[in-house]
Amino acid sequence: MTRRLLALCAIGGVLLSTGCAAIPEYTAPKPISTASGDTTRTSAPAGPQGGEDPANLVRNFIGASGKPEGSRAEARQYLVPPLDKSWDANRQLTVIEDNFNTQVTTDGGVGDTQTVTVRGRRIGQLGTDNAFVPGQEPLDLELPVKVAKQKDGQWRIQEPPAEILVARTDMDANYKQVRLAFFDPSGTSIVRDARYLPLRPNNTLPQRTMELLIGGPSAALRNAVRSALPGGVNLDTNVTEDNHGAMSVNLTGLNEVSKEDRQLVAAQVVLSLQSVSNNRIKLQSDGVSMIPDKQEWRPGDVSKYEHNFTLSPETNYLAVVNGAVRYLPGGEPFPGPAGSGELSVVTAAQSPKGDRLAVVARSGDNVALRVGAPTALRQVSLPAGELTRPTWRPEGPELWTVADHSTVMRVVESGGVWKPQRVSADELTKLGPVTDLRLSRDGIRIAAVVDGRLLVGSVVKEGETTAIRAVRQVAAGALPNVVGVDWWQADQMVVATGGTSGQVLRVQADGQSWERFQSTNLSPGFTAITAAPGRNIVVADRRGLWQSQGPDELWSQVSPSLPFDVVPFYPG
Template identity: 25%
Template structure:
């Protein structure tokens, strides 16, 4: 499932009849009932069952084919297994996608096949990257049962063609809290399309965050709980979440945080307006005696920042300006009144403070946005080599990357104290630009190799429970939409889980593509944008409803959506950014 979407490939023969799948529960339905066909798809595909006299290769081929049943279910696939293999097989453990139709080969002990271009997702649907090479050849031991060949052991996975996967799965997010429980952090997962979206998302949330992210995220949904049946959504949009298991003691604060996680996760189902949670049949008591919790609740935990300013900020003749796209004007503060000799800026989320890199790139200034605050402008960093544009997170930390002679140095400023942070895969590299998510858990960097190639990578920032930064994970490469390798000029946030990537085609034509923060390829339902004009930068925000702009020397161009309006700006404006 790499960046091959849209490639001209032979359509896999075993999926010609498959289309949108509808799960009865989770990523895979482990039941022998046929299930219902989704009301949003009139297409049904019931794969061919085993036939008398099928060869061993026929049985393996049929098993692989049967996993593309529509609606999604494993009933047919289990018919190709022995009774013992059926009882042991757990396809919910992971999902494997492959690029080309595998050819079964008979061996002395059974059948083997090798998957080409295989990727893997975990039990929650979180993308894990390429399937290890040692796991790409799968051996199927075979046995005779009632005079017919059957598979005697199958890998615990749903094995799907990537083209089919792309049609039948969509990327959503599970919402967990940061270690301080002050903001929600979205974790992308892939879930099947169809009527059971709420059930699938709930089961993913109950699994909790990945173990390797224990210092990045946490969950207030108690471990040990399961969905007793499925999440039912009433005609008036109330989702009933029946849980069973030992929840332990639940404080009112823990309930409030848990309900915020459910609300943010389940609001992705457009049929849901409010939720009710019960544990072992007993309703979870809600604040104020409410009977349900609206899915627009928990707004204060918005990962994009509830109080974040929606305005644009920039530099004009070295002075700070702000406003909307068609009305950028000087701010009434020290950096707006005087030219301090700065070349790039970052504004904190509340739009009360500004961090500015000096024209030399060797120092960082900070000061208030407006005159009403402390009007002093301070130098908080000096002696740097080449500071990139600074970034702010919701904790009011300033993030910095200095392009030193020996490679990039990452640091952050907190309470006027500068601290260095070693980020494996970014520290010491040639960094062209970087971003930090507003929730403070992701650092994205654009690296340039010595051969001139560009690589986009992401590291997860680790925190202690008090919010102190304690480390960073090794940076992993992100896949940029499209197959053509293009140079990358600029990056900006598009949503809390996606990045807009600016690549020039020619001096006067550019393409803006997307990258997902989990490293997975961006599917064909995304919207790349080809723009005429000499774009030098992108101004983007993760907040819903805020435009992504292409920045030229004299205009701002809306990059996504039907309205590609162009707003003239003064040619003396050299920088345009959102807060963060």
């Protein structure tokens, strides 16, 4: 017995040595404390319970496919031998709506082989960079899955779908959203880039997060943001926890990076790891402190780079009421010609700081754009039959609008004159008439309503040209007949859909998730919607203006004295 125990201990020592081979000898490795979830999963994969009919077998296989640990070990148990060993578990991951169904047909009257057809709706795919890519029309799927009865009478899958299908709730349960931190082009403000990592083993989440950060922005943001991490940077050692409870991140390839840029690197690393760990972070470059006078870091040390774009508490929001700009909720006139009613205002937008106003007003059979200080509006040379509600850039005197549903224009102040410039937006405008366009609060993304669909793109500088790139339809299956959109956060929108069954929804910028607001008190159809960070969402319906703090809250009326055809707007 003693010899057997000694032998087992020796084998265990070899295994432990092999498993830690990539971890540097000078660090005492420990499991890293993560922000949520268990750090281990010791139970064996469940697999088939026995006796499932073909339809339930395939449904349970799809459920098991949502568990990525062990190269989808649980899903493999649903496959016939030897396919259970050779099945490629790293192929395209397709996220589908939860209410998919399965239907069985017998092939040629032979009962030992059957085909199960999976019918459902695609939401999107998880890309090779772990970013979510929203599904595009057509979303309906119909995939055959062949099953065969085994010698023991149990059904197993003989020909699985070419895609790995995962229901949305299973993805939410088994994948963690990691919000990587990159910089806007000015290098002053963090932009979040959502990725999705398998939750388990979650003691490796910091390591995998760092690998994604080093890999750079996702395809949707690749040319819109920048990384302070230079090309060639890498992890010199694994991300580990030292004996004092600090997470050690040791980078290599920073020799030519200035101290100022190392501060930006530190911000990206610390803020990217924020969603997967509560530990202090020890940043190193080739084994020594990355910034000599700073040994350990917390998110508060780099908070100056995170702007939430929350409006000042003193800032009022406005609305166009009967052709004039009014303060809300009381309806008092806004100063200047826009508030007097003499301009016949159709829609308007106030700059983020509140010092400028942009007004679209009727001018004969067309409309005219006037911009400037509220008491000194100047007409812009931008002839059009229609203009969308203007939307302001967060920095500098610049706003955007869409002329005649087809031409995206930016209007920039130069020498006291507001000059229109065309935005390269063919990726967007070729998809149909643009009826609404909003710049995100950080100016990195746009949201647009195009032919009743919600589209998102990124703002890219290409030499002297500003362009909209990486245009994608989001939440296509959940958003029929979109009538309005606005940004609630830098990467979250609120959307109003049309018709008598219209709804208000919160939608994530990448389209991975959405949530419906309560409909109590509302009377669709909706005509306008506006939002701002830290403020109530305001929607206009056929009975007036209504506001809500979020999807779980009831709607309350802004003012019963306001008419129904108002256009509300926050600064921005």
